[in-house]
Amino acid sequence: MTNLQEDSSTKADRHATRFVPGQPDMWVFVLFESLLFTGYFSVYLVGRIQNRELYLQSQAALDLRFGVFNTIALLLSSWAIARCVQASREGAYRDALRDAFLTIGFGVAFLVSKVLEWGKEIRLGNTFTSNEFFQHFFFLTSIHLLHLLIGFIVMGVAVYQLRSPARRSQQLVETCATYWHTVDFLWVLIFALLYVVR
């Protein structure tokens, strides 16, 4: 009897550890992107070690308020998409749809703020070609913004799934959420490296 119980509990554990939200394939993407950005961050850090003064001076020219606002906007968007997944799991599709639009809304807030920040930096004379720090700044923020733009397409897929009772694939909604969380996760690292680490 005890053996039987142990067997069933280990099976359940194994099942629990094997389960990932959404398509496991999207987690492979998360792994690849994390490795790729680790490469970009390493190059940035090596440059920073070699030219510390320049990086510190240029970093001082950044407006931390934009960085904080952007981080809060994306963290809120991640919170909204997590609620969306939760609602969709419970079958509350109207709430899930509202949370999906909320996620897109926070994403748009990030996009607008990012464009305003770029405009401000360019007006101050800090462009992509100004110096090494700003090369990294514009590169990392643009490649991240590209991920965010793809995120809007991904959220379009989630909304499309949630809208019709004929579709509503929980797996696809969770796959989209995983992508969106990756965009947020990468931003938190970029924010820490570009704005905070001194």
Added chain:
Amino acid sequence: MSSLRRLLWNFRNHPKRELWFAWWVMVVFYQLYGVLFFLVTRVQPPPSPAWTTPMIVQWFDARHDGILAGFGIVFLISGLCAPMNALLAYSMRRMSVSRIFGYSYLVMYSLSAIPGMLVMAVAMTVGAMRPDRDPEMIRWLYDFAFLSFSGTMGVFMIGSLVWLIAILIDKNDVFPKWFGYLGLCNGLTEVVVAPAWIFQRGVFAWNGAIAWWINMVVFVTYTACFIVLLRKMIVREDFGTGPLPDLPSKPERSQADSVGAMQ
């Protein structure tokens, strides 16, 4: 002897002989491409765009024989791109998606071989051919060759995206979805080459850590994955139009092979 007979039988009767031919061409081509560009001609990894004219002339001098011999072979084998691209397009034709995907991919990749490989090879050969040529001309050819090579990245980006979309909407399970997502990763690293048009030094120059080295690692991973996945696709191919069957188990495969040999 029996293995020779088996090979001959497969050559004459195997229903997948064209697919296997294209796949082996792909394996051989990529190996040769690596050997010719990295070891024989030694034009990759790329040198710095910021070099002075005497340094560039010396660079060509040091590679004179390698460039002439290596690119001679490149010109000879460049046509192997055709069966290779055909196999890639075939994978998309086997999917439950519009033919537009396969055709766009085929046209794009066929065109990108011209600037990405042939024009680059011609410019390099012209540069190496007459060491007594005006050094400024040699410098011009150097820029022309490397920018021609980097200039194909946009095509590769769209190619990755075409394949990615085809894989994600395909219902025949020809490729796993994770390879589609890896295509997105690969496509985004091609975007990163664009700053090579602006910078002559640093991580974004055509030889930079971000614009070349990281991209090369991603591209090699992507290529290795699709070579393995194309092999699996050929093994699974049933020449139908519905979902591809699962990979047969090893005993089943060896049984099928021995039946083939017997016949």
